[in-house]
Amino acid sequence: MSRTLTMAPLISLLTIALLTTPAISSVDTFVYGGCSQVKYTPGSPYESNVNSLLTSLVNSATFTIYNNFTIKSPTSEDTLYGLFQCRGDLSNGDCASCVARAVSQLGTLCLDSTGGALQLDGCFVKYDNTTFLGVEDKTEVLKKCGPLIAYDSDELNRRDAVMDYLATSDGSSKPFRIGGSGDISAVAQCVQDLSASECQDCLSEVVGRLKTYCGAAASGDMYLAKCYVRFSKAGAHSHGGNVDHDENDEVEKTLAILVGLIAGVALLIVFLAFLRKACGKGKCDK
Incomplete structure (x- = not known):
């Protein structure tokens, strides 16, 4: 093993x-x-x-x-x-x-x-x-951006300011943080096995990556192994832009098929066990 x-x-x-x-x-x-x-x-x-x-x-x-x-x-x-x-x-x-x-x-x-x-x-x-x-891990697990929006320097500056606020220590070592400005909202969290300094390091890293990856997107999500940051403009979703709708559909189908197959196998095992028990009692047709 x-x-x-x-x-x-x-x-x-x-x-x-x-x-x-x-x-x-x-x-x-x-x-x-x-x-x-x-x-x-x-x-x-x-x-x-x-x-x-x-x-x-x-x-x-x-x-x-x-x-x-x-x-x-x-x-x-x-x-x-x-x-x-x-x-x-x-x-x-x-x-x-x-x-x-x-x-x-x-x-x-x-x-x-x-x-x-x-x-x-x-x-x-x-x-x-x-x-x-207690092990810091900044491995990128998942990232996704919403649709691109028309460039608006004021809006982008507010978005960046909100994310920078989430990644800045206020001395309270809060692992969960929310922020907003106008129609921009964001949320961030560290896994609580990290120290305060490790949490700050993780959030600073994910904010920097998210700004670069999502550019002028209306929304964005990035998960590292021990922290994440998500932001959105009111009414925006993480669909469009860099997101493949067909890929998401296939994911949902794959998950449904996987769960269905596992359930089917479990039912088959139960049925065979019942049949074997019945045969052992001489109830099967000769």
Whole structure:
């Protein structure tokens, strides 16, 4: 079993992305997910640790918006690390609901995988058998821009000022930040296992990249492994511009097919088990 899994190869192995509005939107909106290609053996101690960890994340989300856990094992390769992070403006109830949904989707997308990560609009969940807790990681996970707009220096200056504000420390070390100016709004967040200085470094990096990548776009989203920034002009969405509509349609179809196939296989296994049990009792036709 591989003991190494970082966000970069994790996302390159399997990434599914679907963004709607770049500012605050539905808590359960799917953003991205990634899984390790390395599988654990069903019924193994590792599976037990995964189940224990994910259960702990869901339970903990009922009273806090961030927590991390380490599940110790006699063998280092079976030791497991995980965390969840909810958006800073969510209530405990919304946070718990989001984390429960993320864990459920992660269990489907990353079935028997030794590591996985999933980001919904309202929360982030990750687990791995190599520790990533407290490790700064500015790997680019996802980026997307909305439609280009007519160049307006005042509007662009206000947009840049809002993002610069989010990336500037006010001495409070807030991991979740929102800002706005006129019809421009933005939101930023760091995963709370980062120190205050690491959070500032991450947000400064993502703001610089987002300005360059999205140029004069009406909206933009950029996620690094440990922080993200999203901005939008009122009424703008992350569709058009650099976004391929057909690609998004194919992503939705692929996700639906994947979930359907997994559900179909599960039903077939249940049916075959029932049939075998019935035959064992002599109820099959001779």
